Amino acid sequence: MDKIQENLLAEIAGLHEIPTGAYNIRANGEGAGRRSTEHIEITTKQDKPGIDIRIADGTKRESVHIPVIISETGLTEAVYNDFYIGNDCDVTIIAGCGIHNCGTQKSEHDGIHSFFIGENSRVRYVEKHYGEGDGNGEIVLNPQTIVHVGAGSTMEMETTQIKGVDSTIRTTKADIADNGSLVIKEKIMTHGKQHAETDFVVDLNGEGSSTNVISRSVARENSTQMFKSNIRGNNKCAGHSECDAIIMDNGKVAAIPEVEANCVDASLIHEAAIGKIAGEQIVKLMSLGLTEHEAEEMIVNGFLK
Amino acid sequence: MLELKNLSYNVEDEGKNIGIVKNVSLVLPDDKFFVITGPNGGGKSSLAKLIAGIYKPTSGQILYNGQDITDMSITDRARLGIGFAFQQPVRFKGLTVKDLLHLAAGEKMKSSACDYLSEVGLCANDYLNREINASLSGGELKRIEIAITIARGTKLTIFDEPEAGIDLWSFSNLIKVFEDLKRKTQGSIIIISHQERIINIADEIILVADGEVVKQGTKEEVMPLFSGSTFKCQFKR
Numbered sequence: 001m002d003k004i005q006e007n008l009l010a011e012i013a014g015l016h017e018i019p020t021g022a023y024n025i026r027a028n029g030e031g032a033g034r035r036s037t038e039h040i041e042i043t044t045k046q047d048k049p050g051i052d053i054r055i056a057d058g059t060k061r062e063s064v065h066i067p068v069i070i071s072e073t074g075l076t077e078a079v080y081n082d083f084y085i086g087n088d089c090d091v092t093i094i095a096g097c098g099i100h101n102c103g104t105q106k107s108e109h110d111g112i113h114s115f116f117i118g119e120n121s122r123v124r125y126v127e128k129h130y131g132e133g134d135g136n137g138e139i140v141l142n143p144q145t146i147v148h149v150g151a152g153s154t155m156e157m158e159t160t161q162i163k164g165v166d167s168t169i170r171t172t173k174a175d176i177a178d179n180g181s182l183v184i185k186e187k188i189m190t191h192g193k194q195h196a197e198t199d200f201v202v203d204l205n206g207e208g209s210s211t212n213v214i215s216r217s218v219a220r221e222n223s224t225q226m227f228k229s230n231i232r233g234n235n236k237c238a239g240h241s242e243c244d245a246i247i248m249d250n251g252k253v254a255a256i257p258e259v260e261a262n263c264v265d266a267s268l269i270h271e272a273a274i275g276k277i278a279g280e281q282i283v284k285l286m287s288l289g290l291t292e293h294e295a296e297e298m299i300v301n302g303f304l305k
Numbered sequence: 306m307l308e309l310k311n312l313s314y315n316v317e318d319e320g321k322n323i324g325i326v327k328n329v330s331l332v333l334p335d336d337k338f339f340v341i342t343g344p345n346g347g348g349k350s351s352l353a354k355l356i357a358g359i360y361k362p363t364s365g366q367i368l369y370n371g372q373d374i375t376d377m378s379i380t381d382r383a384r385l386g387i388g389f390a391f392q393q394p395v396r397f398k399g400l401t402v403k404d405l406l407h408l409a410a411g412e413k414m415k416s417s418a419c420d421y422l423s424e425v426g427l428c429a430n431d432y433l434n435r436e437i438n439a440s441l442s443g444g445e446l447k448r449i450e451i452a453i454t455i456a457r458g459t460k461l462t463i464f465d466e467p468e469a470g471i472d473l474w475s476f477s478n479l480i481k482v483f484e485d486l487k488r489k490t491q492g493s494i495i496i497i498s499h500q501e502r503i504i505n506i507a508d509e510i511i512l513v514a515d516g517e518v519v520k521q522g523t524k525e526e527v528m529p530l531f532s533g534s535t536f537k538c539q540f541k542r
Binding site for chain 1: 357359360378379380383384388389391395397398399400401404405408409411453
């Protein structure tokens with residue numbers, strides 16, 4: 001692995017060395033390292049690009065790293081990763097994609113991740129997207145996440161895209177069984193001419209199921225963003241979605257929230273707030289000794305923390 | 306020493322030019338505790354914001370230790386050693402109490418964050434990692450604002466109506482905070498206040514009404530002007 005690839009790995013997965021636990025590293029469309037463990041088995045798909053990750057019942061406090069890095073210009077790939085998580089598990093899955101594009105051709109990674117979560121399990125899924133490079137080639141990431149949360153299980157999904165991705169369309173679809181819950185925390189910052197779109201569809205099918213979709217984003221310069229969410233309450237359930245966006249320069253953000261109650265006992269809430277940084281926030285931080293620019297940076301960093 | 310020379314601040318409202326602060330001249334020597342008081346809408350907060358650089362004066366001059374700071378930014382004044390506690394504390398999504406305390410105290414962290422918070426009656430364990438957002442009550446925000454301002458340890462510290470929005474229980478503690486501050490601080494404190502108990506601990510009181518300084522002096526000199534209707538008749542136009 002060269003320096004560029006090592007940097008990408010550090011950016012997206014915080015990895016400076018081989019991770020402990022199970023992992024699968026994909027670099028420029030090929031496997032660059034893999035380890036299965038006693039409870040977590042990673043195998044290559046036979047019918048299409050991608051891997052299957054099978055986590056045995058009762059696996060606790062274990063992690064799986066599956067970073068993808070691309071440093072070749074012009075590489076376009078769609079990868080299918082399926083996670084089968086057993087009952088009574090407590091695991092952390094760290095995914096992410098880093099692209100370094102120095103060329104003039106488009107580099108694109110479309111990761112399609114499906115989660116089949118058993119009963120009474122807890123899954124934390126962390127995904128970070130990052131792009132860099134001084135070429136004119138576009139960096140495109142279109143992740144799709146499909147989640148089936150079993151009875152009594154919880155999935156916490158944290159997705160972050162802070163820098164460098166020219167175009168992204170994130171699609172997340174989830175269905176949740178009895179007493180299951182899904183928490184999604186999304187952080188996005190776009191700049192330049194970038195465009196980011198997120199589309200969440202959550203079906204609260206089970207009695208006592210719940211979801212909380214929280215999106216915080218900053219659109220700077222001439223970038224544009226679109227936030228769509230649709231929470232469908234099909235049983236006695238609780239759903240909440242919140243889109244909070246800061247716009248700077250000529251940034252544009254649109255939020256299209258939808259909540260759909262198909263059961264009289266469904267309780268659904270949507271909140272959306274889009275606006276520039278409040279002047280009084282800048283004044284307060286300036287009164288503590290920061291310049292206007294430093295104050296803006298602190299507000300944005302805190303907001304996306 | 307802070308000097309205001311013929312300071313005026315006007316605003317445009319529906320085509321009319323309205324004087325908020327009118328030709329105010331004041332001398333505030335070092336190491337004293339001042340209370341600026343007077344009727345609502347009389348220009349007290351505007352005067353404080355002019356000193357902190359939040360408002361720009363229409364005319365006049367502000368000198369701090371002999372240096373003309375009239376055209377200085379808020380940042381430069383803060384760096385020069387002027388602290389300002391807002392009447393209505395600002396909320397931040399994502400920034401925590403610890404973030405702002407750290408920014409305020411900087412490298413010279415004289416006491417731990419815990420001490421700053423306990424001075425205003427808050428437990429660091431409960432508050433340090435709380436976001437300064439709508440989940441905090443008005444009273445909590447106010448106390449945090451005071452703690453952050455104290456943490457800066459500035460030579461000139463202005464509190465804009467610190468008692469506003471504070472419940473009765475907290476209020477007696479607040480008086481104690483200012484009594485301690487008066488004892489410990491090496492520098493000047495200016496408090497905009499209506500509260501007699503705060504006025505009682507001041508070295509000097511400045512009575513401001515209708516944008517003008519009516520009187521600057523000791524409690525004994527200024528307080529007689531407060532007596533209810535007399536006050537209104539004399540100065541409220």
